[in-house]
Amino acid sequence: xxxxxxxxxxxxxxxxxxxxxxxxxxxxxxxxxxxxxxxxxxxxxxxxxxxxxxxxxxxxxxxxxxxxxxxxxxxxxxxxxxxxxxxxxxxxxxxxxxxxxxxxxxxxxxxxxxxxxxxxxxxxxxxxxxxxxxxxxxxxxxxxxxxxxxxxxxxxxxxxxxxxxxxxxxxxxxxxxxxxxxxxxxxxxxxxxxxxxxxxxxxxxxxxxxxxxxxxxxxxxxxxxxxxxxxxxxxxxxxxxxxxxxxxxxxxxxxxxxxxxxxxxxxxxxxxxxxxxxxxxxxxxxxxxxxxxxxxxxxxxxxxxxxxxxxxxxxxxxxxxxxxxxxxxxxxxxxxxxxxxxxxxxxxxxxxxxxxxxxxxxxxxxxxxxxxxxxxxxxxxxxxxxxxxxxxxxxxxxxxxxxxxxxxxxxxxxxxxxxxxxxxxxxxxxxxxxxxxxxxxxxxxxxxxxxxxxxxxxxxxxxxxxxxxxxxxxxxxxxxxxxxxxxxxxxxxxxxxxxxxxxxxxxxxxxxxxxxxxxxxxxxxxxxxxxxxxxxxxxxxxxxxxxxxxxxxxxxxxxxxxxxxxxxxxxxxxxxxxxxxxxxxxxxxxxxxxxxx
RNA sequence: GCGCCUGUAGCUCAGCUGGAUAGAGCGUCAGACUUCGAAUCUGAGGGUCGGGGGUUCGAAUCCCUCCGGGCGCGCCA
Numbered sequence: 001x002x003x004x005x006x007x008x009x010x011x012x013x014x015x016x017x018x019x020x021x022x023x024x025x026x027x028x029x030x031x032x033x034x035x036x037x038x039x040x041x042x043x044x045x046x047x048x049x050x051x052x053x054x055x056x057x058x059x060x061x062x063x064x065x066x067x068x069x070x071x072x073x074x075x076x077x078x079x080x081x082x083x084x085x086x087x088x089x090x091x092x093x094x095x096x097x098x099x100x101x102x103x104x105x106x107x108x109x110x111x112x113x114x115x116x117x118x119x120x121x122x123x124x125x126x127x128x129x130x131x132x133x134x135x136x137x138x139x140x141x142x143x144x145x146x147x148x149x150x151x152x153x154x155x156x157x158x159x160x161x162x163x164x165x166x167x168x169x170x171x172x173x174x175x176x177x178x179x180x181x182x183x184x185x186x187x188x189x190x191x192x193x194x195x196x197x198x199x200x201x202x203x204x205x206x207x208x209x210x211x212x213x214x215x216x217x218x219x220x221x222x223x224x225x226x227x228x229x230x231x232x233x234x235x236x237x238x239x240x241x242x243x244x245x246x247x248x249x250x251x252x253x254x255x256x257x258x259x260x261x262x263x264x265x266x267x268x269x270x271x272x273x274x275x276x277x278x279x280x281x282x283x284x285x286x287x288x289x290x291x292x293x294x295x296x297x298x299x300x301x302x303x304x305x306x307x308x309x310x311x312x313x314x315x316x317x318x319x320x321x322x323x324x325x326x327x328x329x330x331x332x333x334x335x336x337x338x339x340x341x342x343x344x345x346x347x348x349x350x351x352x353x354x355x356x357x358x359x360x361x362x363x364x365x366x367x368x369x370x371x372x373x374x375x376x377x378x379x380x381x382x383x384x385x386x387x388x389x390x391x392x393x394x395x396x397x398x399x400x401x402x403x404x405x406x407x408x409x410x411x412x413x414x415x416x417x418x419x420x421x422x423x424x425x426x427x428x429x430x431x432x433x434x435x436x437x438x439x440x441x442x443x444x445x446x447x448x449x450x451x452x453x454x455x456x457x458x459x460x461x462x463x464x465x466x467x468x469x470x471x472x473x474x475x476x477x478x479x480x481x482x483x484x485x486x487x488x489x490x491x492x493x494x495x496x497x498x499x500x501x502x503x504x505x506x507x508x509x510x511x512x513x514x515x516x517x518x519x520x521x522x523x524x525x526x527x528x529x530x531x532x533x534x535x536x537x538x539x540x541x542x543x544x545x546x547x548x549x550x551x552x553x554x555x556x557x558x559x560x561x562x563x564x565x566x567x568x569x570x571x572x573x574x575x576x577x578x579x580x581x582x583x584x585x586x587x588x589x590x591x592x593x594x595x596x597x
Numbered sequence: 598g599c600g601c602c603u604g605u606a607g608c609u610c611a612g613c614u615g616g617a618u619a620g621a622g623c624g625u626c627a628g629a630c631u632u633c634g635a636a637u638c639u640g641a642g643g644g645u646c647g648g649g650g651g652u653u654c655g656a657a658u659c660c661c662u663c664c665g666g667g668c669g670c671g672c673c674a
Contacts, residue, residue, distance in 0.1 A: 036613070039620080049616060055654075062654080086617055087654060132674065174674055194673095290672045301600075301670080308672040315674050343601050344669050369602065370667075420610070423602055425667060427609080432623095441622070443636075451634060458633055499613065511611065514621080525629095525638040535633045584636075 003098065003491045004035045004046065006078070011035070011050050014072040023068060027057040037492070044083065044091035045488065051088040062088025099487040100475035106490055106564040107470045113571055114494040116159035122332035124160040126152040129249070129256075129337075130167040133232040134178040134196060136241075136391045137248045139413075139428075140339060140371050145392075146417040146577075147368050148337040149254045150506035153575050158501040160333070166256045167322060170229045171263040172315060179225035182208065186216050200241050204228060207236045226263075233259075241393075248392050252410040253577045262318050265325065271313055274321040275306060283355055293320075298351035319345075320352035327358045335504075340367045340425075366504060368422035374429040395430065402434035409433075411578050415442040418506045418576055441514070446581045448517035449573065451524070452566040453582040459535055459559055467563035468556050477557035480532075482523040487561070489516055490568050497575070506576060513572045520565055534558040 011033065018024040033053035038044060051066035058065050066084045073082050073090065078098035083091045106113050128148025131141045152162045169175070181195035185205035191197050208216050208227065215224035235244025249255070265271055278284050278293055285292050289309035293316075296303050306317040326334050338345070346367075350360045373390055396409030403409075412433040419441070420426045432440055459465050468474060478487065493512065500508035527533055531540065535555055540546050573580045 034613085034616075036616090038617080040617075043617070047617085052616075052654080089617070134674095169674065172674070288672085292672095305672050310672075312672090314672070340602070340668050342669085342674095346601085367602075367668090424610085425603085444622090447634085447636060451637090455633060462633085496613085503614080507611085508613075511621085518621085522638065524633085525635080528633070529629075529638080533633050537633060539631075584634085 002494045003078075003094070003102065003488065004037075004495055007046055007048065007073075007092065008035045010073060010076055011048060011069065014069050015050075015054075017072065018068055024054075024058050024060070024065070028054040031057055037488070038091065043085065043089070044081075045094045046092045048090050048092075049088075051084075051090060055088075066090055096479060096484060097476075099484045099491070100472075100478055102487045102491040103475055103478065103561060103564045104470040106567055107560070110567060111571055111574075113568060114497045115157045115571075116498075118156075119159065119161035121155075121159040122161070123163070123330060124155050124333040124335060125163045125165055125326055125329075125331045126155070126335045126337065127165045127167055127326075128152075129254070130169070131245065132169045132174055133229040133245060134174055135198060135232070136200060136393060137245055139373060139390050139392055139395060142252065142392045142395075142413055143368050143371050143417045143422070143426075144337050144339060145249060145252060145254045146414055147366070147422045147506065148335075150414075150418055150509075150576055151335060151337065151366070151504055153577065154497065154501040154504075154506060154509075155335075157497055157575055163258060163331070164254075164256045165258045165260060165326075168229065168233070168259055168261045168263075169315070170225070170261050171266055171318065172312070175225040175229060176221045179221045179228050182228050183216055183221075183224060203239050203242050204231055204236060207231070207239060207242075243393065251396055252392060252413060260322065260325075262322070265318055265321050266313075270321040270325055271318050274324060275313070275317060278306075278320075278355060281355065293317075293348075293352070293355075295348045295351035295355075298354045300347040300351040304348045304351075316345075316348060316352075319349060320355075323349060323353055323363070324356050324358070327353070327356075327362075332362060334363045336363070336365045338365060338367055340369045343367045364504075366422060369425040371417075372425070372427045374427050375431055398430065399434050405581075407579050411446065412440075412442050414576060414578050415445065415510070419510050421505060421507055442578075445513060445517055445573075446579070447584060448521055449566070449569050449580050450582060450584045451521070452562055452569060455534055455562055456559065456566070459555075463535060463555075465552075465556065465559065467559040470560060474553065474557045474560055477554050478561050480523075480527075482519075482527075483558070483561055486516075486519055486523070486565060489519060490564055493568050493572070509572055509576055513569065513576075516565065516569060516572070534562065 012029070015024065015028050015031075019026050019029060031050070031054040033048055033050040035046060035048045035050075038047040051062045051069060054065060055062050063084060066088045069090060070082045070084060073079055073092065078094050080093040080095045082093075085091050109115075126148055128151075129137070129141055129145050131137055131144075137145070149164070152164050156162045177192060177195050178201075181191040181197065181201050182205045184191045184195065185202045186209050191201070205216075208231075213224070213227055215227055218224075231242065231244070233245050235247050236242040243251075246256075275284070275291075283294050283297070284306070285294060285303070290305045291307035292303040293306045294303050304316055305314050306320075307313050323334070336349075346365045349365070350363065353360045353363055373395070392413070396413065399409035399412050400406055413428075416426070416428045416433060433442065434440075456467060459467075478484070496508060496512045500506060528537065531537065533540075536546055536550055540549075543549075570580045
């Protein structure tokens, strides 16, 4: 339990005591109040508006209530002092030991720090990406992939059992058109009206021709479509341009637990069954040859077609069947991550869910906004293609190559996609993402972690010591104000994770890590200049009696402290799917700045 | 026209679901290295939170309205 939560409970207890003592009305126990780290240092380590929050419920002046709370909070063993400020804020200062204990909590929990017990909040499904298997994944799909994956990870960390699912739209017009386009390419004729024309279509046609796919010769679009979809998902051996959607996702660290096929829903009769049920309910109506579902009865803007006049069902019909299928598979909570261009869909999906008697409060849709690629500040264009038609593979490969590290591209995409709220549109500058300098925030973040690792490494290699286990004696040596402030920051991590999950905002984790990183690097550089380093500096070791003057316990205490930061840092990076690089090699071709003398 | 998202420093964005004097990065300017990784750090400057009303002890945050941007409004997926 974090330090804020402890105080929150303390206040709740204080209210309960005051109620039972007849000093406050019972209503105050239901009040919501904040416990937070004040922006300004003179407001203490923690502040609460509890006395203000119960103003109406208590019928007393806030400062009077604050006085009552103050007396009780001062009795708590972690509290050094309590001050009443302004209209009735309570500003608390904590004892050093309260912060030093956080180090013990972090080390005890290790990688599990900030994570809730598994599956206590039930089963959830996060559906994301679900891109049509008619082409490679584009950078806009990448945003959905990163956001969905991060949401899923957050939910896992806070106690959901999560299933990541990809819905394959392998039924209907688009895939048939795709198949027809591949066949046309194989026969060296123009693709059909509205068909697909990219280079990958020709690559696929060449491959299928070489492997004598019978469906290519026939006119059976359905059979050919199945083959093409499989190849788009699983890739074409030996053709780098067609590594496959699954491989692309894997390259950016996204793995799905399940893939559900729309075509299978049809083959299994789920779609027809669903329409039959709606028919029995009287929710369907034929107008001008098409079958409409009366979704407006469930709050949609207007009724929607489920079966076209030509007899084919619509995508929407299958989608109802799909959402219902999810509920019937036993998920307590459904999250659907979609691009902003699908937002018109939400109303009809909810209508479908409610028609089947499921609670649409358990159905959550997140619409992420568009992505624009820039190169040196100007919109990215390649030939006729606009920026958002660039594939994930192209970008990832380009960044990997520039950074000379496999995974650098994935990390950069993760960082940039997760550093902004998903409901705002973003511009990503590829040239910036490629840079291995502090201008590049991804680099800065990873650098901070590598630096922590390097300190532990140096301790082992040069001094033969390593971060010791927590003890009250050593923890008491973690006493520098910056060190205590960072312990407070570590103590905040669990509630950051919980809040980020509940708000569905992964960027909070990233901002937290950026701050943690900055806090440490600032400390690190300043103390080095003051000669008060974690380990003896090389310059100090020039002196003959440096060993006698070396405060070993302080070094050990600080190594313990470094290990704590490292632990939380790594946990956060892992949660976001960004690689925790332990050693960053010097960049090739980078010369040290010439020094002016 | 209707619906969803959005408007905060020169630029890119936070602002913990109503709290105290609105923050960070980049950029600009001024500083700090015989380095536990200077691939870093310190400081300065920079804002009528798009405009106007309202709600209350208190609003960037909630409500109304206007203005500007993005997306959507198919018997496409």
